[in-house]
Amino acid sequence: YLCSFLVGFAFSELLDVNEAWINILPKTIPLRVLYFVISYLLICIGIALSNRCGLPIIPTDLFPRELSEIIKVKYSKVKVSFDVICLTITACMTGLILGHINGLGIGTVLAAFTMGKVIGLIGDEMDKHFRFVNFTQHR
Template sequence: MQKYTDSTELQNNSSLTKRWIIYLVGIYILTLGISLAIRAGIGISPQSSLTRTMTVIFPQLSQGTFSFLLELLMLLGAYLVLPKDFKLKYFAGLIPALALSIFLDLNLLITSFIKIDLYYAKVMLLAVADAALAFGLYLMIQANLVLIPVDLFVNTLFKRTKMKWGNIKTIFDCSLLVVSACIGLIFLGEIKFIREGTIINAILVGQYIKLYTYLFKRAKDRKADEDPTLIKG
């Protein structure tokens, strides 16, 4: 019995390690997508537009730094919205948040050579960027580990308001856009990083995730058909 227990624990630890690897790989691909979208130069996601705008106002700090500061703010927000439901384990979300910040700065450095002038090329680069961003998100969802504070905050609002999750996410993203636009107008005299690409990003990312889900399911079903010992999920 002891041997069986040890074996089970080893398998569980191996599974958890694998999920963390998938999660971190997902974060890296996600930040690569964000970096490519920034290089496309025709608009980025609401969260990225806010942190990117802040780097223009305070160039001595990196976008990864502002991204992590935003995550800290969202963690505090989750506590303020539902303090009684707040758990210490939510602080674990700062681990992937820190990884995201580091990977974001790294990928912005790696992609700094990209300079595109032709508009159609910018649109194509944005489409590739959104594909990478969505695949990163898909891997993070599949890993099913801790929520980063931004997602935790949205979920906390969902619990508190009882509104549809999708509606809350839309309101949250629009709020970030408004804040980003206001900061840009106040400190820079113009709205930065919010353009047609922001809308394209909102549309494509969801569609890409649907595509990845479909392809993954097909591959899983095909593998189950080829191996009768596997049970279809």
């Protein structure tokens, strides 16, 4: 958990550093789509890797991973359901509190409905090439 905390802290600091220069990138529609695809795939790879190594690096993805193990349902199904429920709650709360839905773009909706499946596919591909072993149990 300490390692997870350090990774999360470093990640948040890197976000702050990158925020300073990210606004200089061109913002045409094709490039925005490219940025979305690249970030989407990087997030999916990161979550699949986090799931394989067992670290709770991303707390919002720790819950679906552990729930899928507890209820014996495939991770991708739990993840998509979790993301869609969170998206729905966010939309309802935003609509009720602000009077309109704000901050939920097509990318967010697309990611909620597809990311679990893509993470599962990437994880399955990782399993073909890598094996993660807990060093405390492997002897």
